[in-house]
Amino acid sequence: MGAIERSVGQEEFFNTLDDKSDGGKLRGDYSDADAQYVVAQKWAGYTQAQHELWRRLYDRQVRLLPGRACEVFIDSLKKMDAAQGIPDFAHTSAQLMAATGWTLVAVPGLVPDFTFFEHLANRRFPVTVWLREPEEFDYIAEPDVFHDFFGHVPLLFNPVFADHLQEYGKGGLKAMPLDGLTNLGRLYWYTVEFGLIRTEAGLRAYGAGILSSGGEIEYCLTSPQPRRIRFDAERVMRTTYKIDSYQETYFVIDSFEQLFADTAPDFTPIYARLKDVEALSANTLLIGEVNQTA
Numbered sequence: 001m002g003a004i005e006r007s008v009g010q011e012e013f014f015n016t017l018d019d020k021s022d023g024g025k026l027r028g029d030y031s032d033a034d035a036q037y038v039v040a041q042k043w044a045g046y047t048q049a050q051h052e053l054w055r056r057l058y059d060r061q062v063r064l065l066p067g068r069a070c071e072v073f074i075d076s077l078k079k080m081d082a083a084q085g086i087p088d089f090a091h092t093s094a095q096l097m098a099a100t101g102w103t104l105v106a107v108p109g110l111v112p113d114f115t116f117f118e119h120l121a122n123r124r125f126p127v128t129v130w131l132r133e134p135e136e137f138d139y140i141a142e143p144d145v146f147h148d149f150f151g152h153v154p155l156l157f158n159p160v161f162a163d164h165l166q167e168y169g170k171g172g173l174k175a176m177p178l179d180g181l182t183n184l185g186r187l188y189w190y191t192v193e194f195g196l197i198r199t200e201a202g203l204r205a206y207g208a209g210i211l212s213s214g215g216e217i218e219y220c221l222t223s224p225q226p227r228r229i230r231f232d233a234e235r236v237m238r239t240t241y242k243i244d245s246y247q248e249t250y251f252v253i254d255s256f257e258q259l260f261a262d263t264a265p266d267f268t269p270i271y272a273r274l275k276d277v278e279a280l281s282a283n284t285l286l287i288g289e290v291n292q293t294a
Ligand code: PHE
Pocket: 164, 167, 168, 170, 171, 172, 174, 175, 187, 263, 264, 265, 266, 267, 268
């Protein structure tokens, strides 16, 4: 990806949204977005009430992390000075650049797949600028700044995970003409958003959707209801997921090195194979699969 980047028109983007949100409308303000859907964060424009709501979200969540989040998430979050209010992305970007060469870019909300992949492929992580309303404390349908920043940014300080996410971005661009986005999206969902990792201390969460959730962070580790299955890239890419409830299955990696190595092979033959087999429902346990316990 050089200086010239293709871009996706907003009209075209909004027309593809029907299945992603209510009536294809997003709540962010896209009017000032540039061709890569980047906006100014306008940090000075957040109200005291919004900073206060952030602090409440942060405090609730940070208390839930010990024993549930993987260690690198907890350690990185501490370094990020994000406890006092909605963070200034420029500050965290400078820290990240020094640590792993990533930067944060402010966006109005969801962006087109192509745009998302281009950002990741260039080590830029898109973070939504708006914060949920107080009545959405426990649940929002679209990712807001709390989910994007609190959930996703800490792991970008881990060099292996950071490299993996860049590879994912490149893999997304490659998957588009191969019709692989449905499969690749499932991989993202079950790892970057809802992944579990086996550590010496026990099972821990590393997925952003879990770590920014007040309820699922406990549920995913201790509830007897969901399946917890050893990560297998092709199996994951075959598995559908639920977006409006806690997950029915979590996939467990042993390390970020494993995640990186298992997703490094060329996916072209996998996309081709998966075209001919039926997808697995989110609550499948295949013969031979072991449902792991915490
Ligand atoms: N190896 C994948 C491919 O060839 C790309 C990829 C890398 C996808 C890392 C996800 C994560 O398409």
